[in-house]
Amino acid sequence: MEILNDMLLYLPAIIITVAGLIVMMVDAYTKNATMIYTVSVASLILALAASVYGLFGPTVDIFYGMATTGGTAAFGTALVVAATLFVVVLSREYLTSINHNFAEVYTLILFGTVGMIVLATANDLVTVFMGLETMSIALYVLAGIVRDEKTGIEAALKYFLLGSFATGFFLYGIALLYGATGTTRLADIGLYADAGLIYWAGVGLLLVGFFFKVSVVPFHMWTPDVYEGAPTTITAYMATAAKTAAFVSLILILERALPLAVEQWSGVLVVIAILTMILGNIVAMVQNNVKRMLAYSSIAHAGYVLVGLAAGTAAGYSAVLYYLLAYTLMNIGAFGVVAYYERHKGMQFNSVDQYAGMGYKQPFMAVLLGIFLFSLAGIPPFAGFIGKYQVFAAAIQADLIGLAIVGVLASVAGVYYYLRVLVFLYMKEGTEEIELTQAGFPYRSVLLLLALLTIYFGVLPGGLSELLAGFHQGTLYSGTPLP
Amino acid sequence: MIITSWYLALSAVLFSIGVIGVLTRKNAIVILMSVEIMLNAVNLTLVSFSAEMGDVHGQIIVFFSLCVAAAEVAVGLAIIIAIYRNNLTVDISKINLLRW
Numbered sequence: 251m252e253i254l255n256d257m258l259l260y261l262p263a264i265i266i267t268v269a270g271l272i273v274m275m276v277d278a279y280t281k282n283a284t285m286i287y288t289v290s291v292a293s294l295i296l297a298l299a300a301s302v303y304g305l306f307g308p309t310v311d312i313f314y315g316m317a318t319t320g321g322t323a324a325f326g327t328a329l330v331v332a333a334t335l336f337v338v339v340l341s342r343e344y345l346t347s348i349n350h351n352f353a354e355v356y357t358l359i360l361f362g363t364v365g366m367i368v369l370a371t372a373n374d375l376v377t378v379f380m381g382l383e384t385m386s387i388a389l390y391v392l393a394g395i396v397r398d399e400k401t402g403i404e405a406a407l408k409y410f411l412l413g414s415f416a417t418g419f420f421l422y423g424i425a426l427l428y429g430a431t432g433t434t435r436l437a438d439i440g441l442y443a444d445a446g447l448i449y450w451a452g453v454g455l456l457l458v459g460f461f462f463k464v465s466v467v468p469f470h471m472w473t474p475d476v477y478e479g480a481p482t483t484i485t486a487y488m489a490t491a492a493k494t495a496a497f498v499s500l501i502l503i504l505e506r507a508l509p510l511a512v513e514q515w516s517g518v519l520v521v522i523a524i525l526t527m528i529l530g531n532i533v534a535m536v537q538n539n540v541k542r543m544l545a546y547s548s549i550a551h552a553g554y555v556l557v558g559l560a561a562g563t564a565a566g567y568s569a570v571l572y573y574l575l576a577y578t579l580m581n582i583g584a585f586g587v588v589a590y591y592e593r594h595k596g597m598q599f600n601s602v603d604q605y606a607g608m609g610y611k612q613p614f615m616a617v618l619l620g621i622f623l624f625s626l627a628g629i630p631p632f633a634g635f636i637g638k639y640q641v642f643a644a645a646i647q648a649d650l651i652g653l654a655i656v657g658v659l660a661s662v663a664g665v666y667y668y669l670r671v672l673v674f675l676y677m678k679e680g681t682e683e684i685e686l687t688q689a690g691f692p693y694r695s696v697l698l699l700l701a702l703l704t705i706y707f708g709v710l711p712g713g714l715s716e717l718l719a720g721f722h723q724g725t726l727y728s729g730t731p732l733p
Numbered sequence: 734m735i736i737t738s739w740y741l742a743l744s745a746v747l748f749s750i751g752v753i754g755v756l757t758r759k760n761a762i763v764i765l766m767s768v769e770i771m772l773n774a775v776n777l778t779l780v781s782f783s784a785e786m787g788d789v790h791g792q793i794i795v796f797f798s799l800c801v802a803a804a805e806v807a808v809g810l811a812i813i814i815a816i817y818r819n820n821l822t823v824d825i826s827k828i829n830l831l832r833w
Contacts, residue, residue: 376794383801390808397815401830406812408831411764414805415755418771421798422748425775428791429741429782475831 256312259304259319262297262327263367269293270360277353287342290356294335294363301328305717311373315435318373318502321721325571326370326498333491333578334363336696340586341483343693347593350396350481358395359487362388366495373506375424375434375456378499382420382463385495386413389488393480405479412462412472420459426452436506443510453508457518460503463496466552467525477545478600482592485541486585489548490578497555497574501567504559505722512562519560520653526553527660535667539600540588543667544581547626550664551577557657558641561648564722569640571718576625576633576707583622583700587615590689602671607680609672614694615686616675621701625708627668628661633707640715740781747774761813761823765806772802 257264273286305328309320317323338359345351365384372378390413394406424434430449431439442449458469465473477485508515530550537543555577558570591608592599609616625632638661645654689697707714747770754767776795783791817823 376797379794380797380801383805387801387804387808390812394812394815398819400819403812403815403819404828404830407761407816407825407828410805410809410812411755411761411768411825414765414768414809415771417801417805418748418751418768418775421772421775422778424794425778425782425791428779428794429785432786432788434790434794479831 253313259307259310259312260317260371261300262304262331263364263371265293265297265300266331266360266367267364270357270364273353273360274357277357281353283351283353286353286356287338290338290360291335293360294331294338298328298331298335301331304328309721315437316374316377317368317371319371322498322501322505322567322571323371325718325721326495326574327367329494329498329575329578330363330366330370330491333494333582334359334366334487336582336586336700337483337487337491339692339696340486340582340589341481343690344483344589344593345481348396348481352395355392355395355484358388358392362392362487363491366491370495370498372499372502373436375427375436375439375507378503379421379424381499382459382496383417385492386417386463389413389492392484393476393488395484396481399479401479402481403479405476408472408479409476416459416462416469419455419462423452423454423456423459427456428452436503439507440509450514453511453515456503457515460496460500461522464493464500464552464555465549466522466556467529467549470526470530470549473549474542474545477548478539478542482541482585482589485545486582486589489544489585490581493548493552494574494578497559497570500559501570504562505567516560516562519556520650523553523556523560523653524656526550526556527657531660531664531667534664537667538602540602540605540671541585541600543602543671544584544588547664547667548581550660551581551626554638554641554657554661557645557650557653560650560653561644563644563648564719565647566641566644567722568715568718569637569644571721572707572711572715573637573641575714576637576704579700579704579707580622580625580632580634583618583697583704584626586693586697586700587619587622590615590693591686594684594686602674604682605671605674606678607675608684608686609675611684612686612688615689615697618697618701619675620672621704623668623671625704627665629665631705631708633704633711636708636711640711737781737785741778744774744777744781747771747777759824759826761816761825764825765809765813769802769806772798 272289276286304324307320311318362385365381369381390410393409394403396402426448428434430445431442461469530546534543534546558566625634628634628638642654751767751771755764758764779791779795
């Protein structure tokens with residue numbers, strides 16, 4: 251009966267898997283769009299409830315140690331499911347308006363989410379690999395779902411080729427780590443401090459695979475192209491849910507499998523974080539396309555997350571989790587408003603010049619975009635500020651003062667390109683006549699909810715911070731090095 | 734008896750051939766084939782480690798990686814066909830609408 255108990259603890263993934271299968275069957279037999287949408291949303295709400303319940307449960311390993319629940323993994327699951335729920339609601343209206351509301355989108359989103367949950371709860375390198383690939387294969391298809399648009403399918407091709415290239419490195423890393431340690435269980439790998447050249451090659455290749463997936467410099471080349479070419483709500487999905495899952499998995503790996511090599515990987519992460527923050531922010535400044543600007547900004551944000559990881563302390567890990575929450579809320583919101591503007595003139599309507607004077611046409615949407623952009627820039631009282639504060643504070647506690655200084659300077663530079671969009675929205679005269687139609691009620695309420703949550707977690711971070719800090723007290727896996 | 738190092742060296746060479754193929758070739762299908770070479774080189778590594786240690790885990794991972802590789806090829810070829818219909822070429826240096 252142990253397996254049934256494990257399945258109960260793994261309920262979010264199971265609910266979503268079943269829903270994905272149902273959606274696929276409904277699509278095959280009746281093509282009832284309302285039913286597909288209802289099943290997707292209902293299953294995501296149920297899964298969200300189950301995963302929030304799991305947040306307060308114990309941290310235990312399930313399925314004979316292949317997966318873990320509670321703590322960091324439960325938070326990752328809840329965040330991924332919540333992000334998916336928001337994206338599904340936004341996608342329906344957006345994809346209908348660009349005439350691409352296929353049922354496959356919902357099936358793929360649900361299966362991709364299962365992959366993300368598997369990734370975020372993985373306790374064994376095999377599970378990490380399966381989760382990562384389930385997620386990636388669903389995303390390759392989703393990126394190219396608008397296949398009659400040349401940019402859309404080009405984005406899919408680039409994502410696919412570079413993603414599968416990265417998979418090769420990732421798998422080679424797993425193979426070498428397995429050869430060096432004789433196991434794929436994270437905690438068992440953690441017992442080894444230094445197992446020679448093969449061990450270090452394995453760790454390096456594994457990290458390279460992850461760096462590709464979370465798009466940090468110098469492995470970021472695919473990100474702007476894919477984020478620009480993919481349908482906007484799918485971009486939001488890739489930028490938030492997929493990145494969250496990969497980062498949560500990275501936390502589990504660093505914390506459980508490599509606790510004795512902190513000094514080595516911390517040094518690597520510091521260098522990569524500095525490169526990512528500087529390049530992401532500087533290149534974002536010269537972008538005229540808003541989607542592309544947000545893509546570079548998401549690269550910069552991955553850099554801030556790495557600052558917290560590089561600290562390698564309990565405070566760093568919980569700061570990263572808080573940052574991921576803030577990042578998810580504000581990024582889905584920003585992409586949601588961009589998707590709203592975009593649907594009036596087709597998928598090419600993304601240039602910042604075209605946003606001129608739009609602020610007064612639909613004030614509600616423009617104000618929401620303002621909130622999300624201020625939060626992304628890290629200005630109080632929004633969640634983005636608290637996230638950045640915690641990440642940099644963790645770095646300073648871990649004596650990485652230089653890193654924190656670079657991070658703060660980079661984020662100051664970042665304010666320029668976020669506010670530039672607002673300058674165009676409110677302070678420039680529009681050249682072309684464009685009538686904005688009102689967005690649907692679910693669309694507006696999701697964006698409003700995201701904005702309220704952004705403000706809530708920016709004003710009252712206390713309760714959640716304590717919960718997150720509790721995940722890492724006494725749960726740190728530490729072993730004595732083997733000879 | 735051939736020692737494990739030879740198998741590891743062979744798979745490292747195969748993996749490098751795959752990497753060089755991805756980095757230098759322009760045809761999307763050839764790039765896909767190079768990625769497959771990389772994945773199969775890794776499978777060889779896993780099997781040889783598994784045989785050396787007398788541990789079955791490595792061989793089971795190979796099954797998973799074969800599965801994933803098959804799914805990836807299915808999706809990849811579909812994407813390449815869609816690209817061909819749009820652009821009438823699979824040369825990646827000519828597929829360059831998205832830049833900077």
